[in-house]
Amino acid sequence: MPYEFKIQRRVEFSETDMAGIVHYSNFFKYMETAEHAFYRSLGYSIVMKEVDPPIGWPRVHADCDFFAPLRFEDLVEVHMLVKEKKNKAITYVFRFYKVNGAREEVARGILTAVCVTHSTQGMKAVPIPKDLAEKIETAPAALLE
Amino acid sequence: MPYEFKIQRRVEFSETDMAGIVHYSNFFKYMETAEHAFYRSLGYSIVMKEVDPPIGWPRVHADCDFFAPLRFEDLVEVHMLVKEKKNKAITYVFRFYKVNGAREEVARGILTAVCVTHSTQGMKAVPIPKDLAEKIETAPAALLE
């Protein structure tokens, strides 16, 4: 069963700031891009309207440690690993590598998303749909160190 | 009846790019901020769920001419004017002034939004709700030159 996914993307001009480096908020967007591509690789979309009621994945925690800057046109590999799969939530680890030039880990992040349905009372955490949960595995501990 | 609105905002770090100036896509966000504040000033929200069916305002045209750059912490005045009010659409003009230091017009933009409802067939243009339409006036031609 899958427990990881890798994407590559090239840093865009609009993602840089006046310091000449990628604005740190964009690393959180990069995380999400990898997460969503992981879902597509499983045959799902993070936006699941076809389940009843529709579910969503709001974030309850996100963090990132930054080791080195990324710059315009750098090629970034985002390596996503499933750190923990609970009944109603998934936690991912993300390792960011600059892969143009010498491969270098530039950041490491964590994201926890909770499976919810929306009702008139607001969001409510619900168990991850069974067929999806069965497709997602926790990464081996050795990979998460 | 109101035909204009002014807002001020300070340029944020995340709005700059590696050229040290505000990324041009942000001027289109600034336009919208002025438009939405204009609606609030009329007692409305651009997101009108309380009308039945709910209406939205997708954009069908946007343009901007840029005369001078904006930089971090510059104070920007966005002066919005109603250029044209049609049955199902409104066109706005926006003048951007840098107001720290010598007042200087740095950009001028146009935005056309169409009033729509959402149905299973997608979006459908509908007349602007009467009570809202009655509160919005076209700016005098002299101001639009």
Added chain:
Amino acid sequence: MPYEFKIQRRVEFSETDMAGIVHYSNFFKYMETAEHAFYRSLGYSIVMKEVDPPIGWPRVHADCDFFAPLRFEDLVEVHMLVKEKKNKAITYVFRFYKVNGAREEVARGILTAVCVTHSTQGMKAVPIPKDLAEKIETAPAALLE
């Protein structure tokens, strides 16, 4: 000589807004992504530090007409064409197609960028470097209609 370039990108979650569609400011980022990939295809970067003095390409005009919305995970083709090449400026046309499902033109935009150097007096328009200018051609009129 090259006068066009095409890129594809998938709509990201963070590019959508509460109306469930791509926020219109992102079309201006998509334009730029195509422009910059075009430069790379010519062996250049839009950020040219190796020329002396370094040059940049601030925008003096941008516009976009929106025909249909883009949604999360839609696949977008951006077709860039060189509309006009002047001594110190280039104007591009961009056609946006949704290419998942039936191919559909969803937007059309224009961008004019001016070649500048930065000095203590600010930006100054300069002729496009000769070796770059020689590599860029205006698209045939028939393609620009």
Added chain:
Amino acid sequence: MPYEFKIQRRVEFSETDMAGIVHYSNFFKYMETAEHAFYRSLGYSIVMKEVDPPIGWPRVHADCDFFAPLRFEDLVEVHMLVKEKKNKAITYVFRFYKVNGAREEVARGILTAVCVTHSTQGMKAVPIPKDLAEKIETAPAALLE
């Protein structure tokens, strides 16, 4: 000496996503807005070109816990507190409150920024300029719990 700062901002349409709530990456932008306003309140800018060499504040860590969503036009108070002041780095805590309607803490974040100069070898951590460091105090422990 100052150890805290508060700002308010209204959620903008472009900050929402298709789930109808503020995209989580924006909380990291809100943090920065408060940090920069704090600097201005001290008579400084986060971009200090007038010191020699110029210094910058890249982030080495950021995290955020999300308790409740923010929606379009919600009014957010960001309460920044100095958690730790070291020789070359500052750590801030941020508490996000929704203040339209019943006051509610919606998120809590942390940001660590390092004082650097830029050289041809890249960024290098340096002591915080003395006159600035003297103006910033660590918040009382009781406020940080």
